[in-house]
Amino acid sequence: MTANRPVLAGVDASEPSYAAVRWAAREAGRRDTTLRLVHACVFEGAPAPGSNELLLEHIYRWLHRAAAIARDWAPGVRVETAVRLGLAADLLLEEAADAALVVLGSHGLGGLRGALIGSVALRVAAEAPCPVVVVPGHQPARTGPVVAGIDRSESSEHALRFAFEEAAATRAPVLVVHAGGDDAELAAHVDGWCRKYPDLEVRTRVVPERVPARALQHAAPDARLIVVGTRGRGPVAGGILGSTGNTLLAHAACPVAVVH
Missing domain, CATH: 3.40.50.12370 (Rossmann fold)
Incomplete structure (x- = not known):
């Protein structure tokens, strides 16, 4: 059963990511379930003093903005946020095991310039055990079928x-x-x-x-x-x-x- 499982959305500071949050928020509200916003990060090498703290400050700012967007688009929706250490695709697939739905932007900040679809979105869409919705950025409101x-x-x-x-x-x-x-x-x-x-x-x-x-x-x-x-x-x-x-x-x- 997926009735009480959350809708999961991956978050960074990219426009497709925030477009995915808007889509996921409406879906979580419709399903009367929690919207879980997750950012995955990796600290590489020996960081300069204070750099990890600065990165975390940016990440929490992204999540705060994403949560505000979600509540604007789906008033009353229950939102929880999480920062997880590791590779984004691996962690999202792990989280997807307990999710009703995963919603991702078509590209993230780590995407290759000019790539048609981000590697994280492609892998999660292919391997997740639940449905995955991939949302492009800058899309106009659509009222078709x-x-x-x-x-x-x-x-x-x-x-x-x-x-x-x-x-x-x-x-x-x-x-x-x-x-x-x-x-x-x-x-x-x-x-x-x-x-x-x-x-x-x-x-x-x-x-x-x-x-x-x-x-x-x-x-x-x-x-x-x-x-x-x-x-x-x-x-x-x-x-x-x-x-x-x-x-x-x-x-x-x-x-x-x-x-x-």
């Missing part, structure tokens, strides 16, 4: 569940995009979810299997969220999300949810 990309894998059911729950919570329409197959197969796949959520507006679209990432990006230019499944976890099964997941995380203009 929740887009769910599905195929014939078992993970598609988990992606559909997440997409319909998010759409119901935000009163958004749902667009289900199926890579391969035909319209009748897609209708049968989605029918049960439509009956479970009869008040939602649901549309479907079949696209060629060879271009699912591009189709998902162009299916709804104003999409508020794209949801995809992944077939596994770990360095082999899930360490590489596959071309669809990697492309979406790198290029999507809206948040992307990766559901295991």
Whole structure:
């Protein structure tokens, strides 16, 4: 059960990080659970006198700002903050074991200049045991549908569940995009979810299997969220999300949810 588990967000001073905090705060408020804001840091080598204290002062300032942003965006949300010593991806994956959801910015302060997606976000999205939402910075408010990309894998059911729950919570329409197959197969796949959520507006679209990432990006230019499944976890099964997941995380203009 994930009902009482926190929503976890990684925090630094980057704009994508604060965008992730805003998204995570609304989600924690919707779920009536705690928002846990975590910063991971590493002290390297022999520091100059007072440098570690100065770094910690900056970190606590970032966390304080993040907590204030969260409370502004989701009044009444319960917020806790933590500073942990270690590599960000390792610690976030450890924390994810007890989280309902992880929300990360697409890039952090340590990201390589020009990189399309930060290594921390990519690894956590691939390996976390819970759903992971990656949020780009500087995104305008979006009022379009929740887009769910599905195929014939078992993970598609988990992606559909997440997409319909998010759409119901935000009163958004749902667009289900199926890579391969035909319209009748897609209708049968989605029918049960439509009956479970009869008040939602649901549309479907079949696209060629060879271009699912591009189709998902162009299916709804104003999409508020794209949801995809992944077939596994770990360095082999899930360490590489596959071309669809990697492309979406790198290029999507809206948040992307990766559901295991």
